[in-house]
Amino acid sequence: MTNIDDGETSPALRTPKNPAADASSEAIDWDAEAPVFDDEPDHGLREPVVREAWAARLRDWLPRRASDVLDLGCGTGSLSLLATEQGHRVTGIDASPAMVALARAKLAGRPAVFLVGDAAAPPVGEERFDVILVRHVLWTLPDPGRAVRDWCGLLRPGGRLVLVEGVWGTVSPVGIAAERLYGLVAPLVSDAAVVPLESDSLLWGRTVEDERYAVVARL
Numbered sequence: 608m609t610n611i612d613d614g615e616t617s618p619a620l621r622t623p624k625n626p627a628a629d630a631s632s633e634a635i636d637w638d639a640e641a642p643v644f645d646d647e648p649d650h651g652l653r654e655p656v657v658r659e660a661w662a663a664r665l666r667d668w669l670p671r672r673a674s675d676v677l678d679l680g681c682g683t684g685s686l687s688l689l690a691t692e693q694g695h696r697v698t699g700i701d702a703s704p705a706m707v708a709l710a711r712a713k714l715a716g717r718p719a720v721f722l723v724g725d726a727a728a729p730p731v732g733e734e735r736f737d738v739i740l741v742r743h744v745l746w747t748l749p750d751p752g753r754a755v756r757d758w759c760g761l762l763r764p765g766g767r768l769v770l771v772e773g774v775w776g777t778v779s780p781v782g783i784a785a786e787r788l789y790g791l792v793a794p795l796v797s798d799a800a801v802v803p804l805e806s807d808s809l810l811w812g813r814t815v816e817d818e819r820y821a822v823v824a825r826l
Contacts, residue, residue: 641705645683648812652685660809662689668769668823669695674737677761679726680744684710684719690740691717698731700724727754735763742771746783752791759795759826766826768792771804773819785820792824799824 645651681699724730774782
C-alpha cells in the first residue's frame, strides 16, 4: 500500500481516468510502479505550483513547532519531504520496498527514517508521534475504523490526525466519503473538521470533479 495521492495506495488513484479499476491494493505491484510513480503531478510534486499548493496545506495542518510526523503509506516520500522542509522530523512507512528505497534517496540527509511495513499496523514499537499523516491509504484498508482507533493510540496527548481521502469515479465510484470518515474519527478526538479539496486544482495539477477532502483532527 502506498500513499501518494491520486495513486498512493489505490489502483483507482493510480489510474484516475479508469474508475472501474480493481479497488484491491493487492492487485497493484507497487514495486513495479515505483520508477514512474512520481510522474503524476500530485505524486512527485515536481511542478512548482503543485508543490507549493501541498506545502501550503501542510503549513495549515501541521504544528508550527518542530514535531514528529508519522507518514503512513508514504510512497516515494513527497509529502515527507515537504514536512522536513517545514522543520519536522518524519518516520515514513510503506509496504513497497521500492517506494521506501526511493523515499530514502529523496530525503537523504534530512531528519527522516523510512521503514517497510503495513500502514494499518506500523512497525514503530513504543514510539509516539505528534502527527499522523495519511494520504489515500485509509479507504483501501479492510477495517478503516479499527485503523483510525489504532493510529490514535500512536499519538501523543494533543496529537493530530491528517487524513487525505476521497471518492473517485462516477460510474463505479471507489473510496471513502467524507461523512463516513468524519463519523469514524469524531468520537475518538476532541475536535475534527472536514476540509474540501476538490476545488483546489493546483493540488492535483488539473481540474477534478470527484470528492477529495481532508479530515483534520486533534486528540
